Amino acid sequence: MSDLLKDLNKEQKEVVTSTEGPLLVLAGAGSGKTKALTHRVAYLVAEKGVLPESILAITFTNKAASEMSGRIDNLIKSSGTVKMGTFHSICAQILRREAHHLGYPGSFVIFDQDDSKKVIKQVIAKLGLSDKKIPVTTAKNLISGAKNELIGPEEYANYAESFREKSIVEIYKTYQKELEKNEAMDFDDLLMLTVKLFQKFPEVLKKYQNLWKYILIDEYQDTNHAQYLFVRLLSATHGNICVIGDDDQSIYSFRGANFQNILDFEKDWPKTKVVRLEKNYRSTKAILTAAQSVIERNTERSKKTLWTENETGRPIEVYEAASEEDEAGFVARKSEEIKVSKGKLSDIAVFYRTNAQSRAIEEQLLNMRIPYKIVGGVRFYERKEIKDALAWLRVASGANDWIAFERSLTSPPSGIGKLSITRLREYGEENKLKIKDLASDGNLANAIGGRVVEPLSEYFRKIKKIQDTAQKSLSSAVELAIKTSGLIEHLSDGSFENEERIENLKELLSVVKELENVKDDLTLESFLEEVALISDIDNYNESDEGITLMTLHTSKGLEYKYVFIVGLEENIFPHSRSMLDASELEEERRLFYVGMTRAREELYLVYARRRLYFGGIQHNSPSRFIAEIPPNLLDFVNGGGETEEKEIGDIQMSGAFKVGDEVEHEFFGRGKILEINDDEITADFNVYGKKTVSLEYAPVRKV
């Protein structure tokens, strides 16, 4: 037997050896999925003689990709040329070579959320619409949703009825034109345009079908429609498509992910072989059972039963904190305890629903001098000062990027302000000029006004210098950009925040130097692309000492010996915006399931009786999710000293209500029941009027 099959269970072996044809792997949490995947790739190369370069593996993060290639390298000699990456990075690479078919230059820039919002804002103004009526974020979300569904502006127009929808159509149209003018693509374009490219140009598609004969997709439950089509097109000829996922861990529907893709896989590929990985190697029986009983409440899922040979382990500790400080104090004290008695701080993780919750925990950990690191939050490459420095580099890269142009001219101030830049852009548009043409345009003084001439030529001199330097050394170019932009002087006012910003700029330089050492073919363009598609988790190093703080979303795919989930209160988790809709609530539950199943040995669930929120005090009941765990697995601990009666398990069944009862709903307030239907009631609320709510999900009680 091949060495590659040693230490694998029967199902994992099937994953590894079923190399031909469509394969669907339903992999439960902690079921040794990555192991099966890496061994599969190694097996393809070592046993089946498949060339590494004809394998494409798509992962959810860049970090997962580099980890995977590291693990494969340990199994076989060279996996170096297996193509691995996220959907976005793979699509970007394809488009670099092929975008000319679609009328884009291969040197397009990638606009992040912030850049796209700026463009949309300009577009709304240009169309004479008010961003009061159509907020930028709304427009952005609707356009993004359409792109994920591969709906272009023309098609979108077919649905549009209301004024708002019609406005969105116009914004969408103009936005795409603006992106083209800027030679830019947003995140969604990377996917949508690649699929369009494949659909419009069969010969291009064929090229990639012939190149990648074996395709693997991890976290398939979190693919959106565009990604789904991308995969289907690429594997259409050979059908060697292996997807791995777990519908119970689908937590990204807000950005268009559709876990129906995994449930429907067998319909798309009738000859699909299905393998279920249900043996859990990660968690104790207590944790696994608890997680199972929570997720079983969901109706939209495929049935599966995880099991483990691990020991029962300790009960799950539930701590009722008096406040968010007390909550943080509990985390800090327990962490100390764990460190002293049995483990390392790096074995500990704290998960929360929203980034804002990290602050209280951080303060407490700082107080107690417990080292910690945060993954997520304001990402490094989204910081203002970093974006400012990168804007100089983006213009220097030769991109016709007006967003970066404006940014680099205004921060730090150059003497040319917003008004002049708008005029410059309009002037450029009228005369079909690109940014770089402005440098040599003799008519600017007439067209815009004399006072832009001097600062602008100064600006272009600097850009030129950065450009020239980039030919020789990227890091010198970055260093020059930081210096010549005047950012450092501008920030040198001695204030604490600005000192930190200067530190960040220095950090940027060391990141580039490091990258340069690893990749000798790093160009300015490839560096900018890498930066655009990087995520925070990609830079996270688990071996660093200290406990780890992150959102539940970020925790997917990771595991820790000791896990704290904090803020387990109604309105916080489940989040208030997700409580009124049954399927959104199920997603919250999956998120809780993901968090729980990260824990190997000990799980702590924490909620606070009162919490500071928006400067005001909020009282929330304990999260319903706690009540969904069998009580025998829980160990309740009280804290804070203050007594305040609060029961876990506020969920009532319809039998408890009758028509005419006064009820109180968490959001709709007081009302009177008009009608009861199975587990739904219709009530007339004093403020909100007639509403039907599901008792299974709605935070409603009798008064």
Place this chain on the structure above:
DNA sequence: CGCTGTAGACTTTTT
């Protein structure tokens, strides 16, 4: 043009 102060919004999660 660019800085300052204030009113207003805002917090779900992210490639």
Place this chain on the structure above:
DNA sequence: GTCTACAGCG
């Protein structure tokens, strides 16, 4: 409580 956007002034 914190960040941002913008009006109004120098």
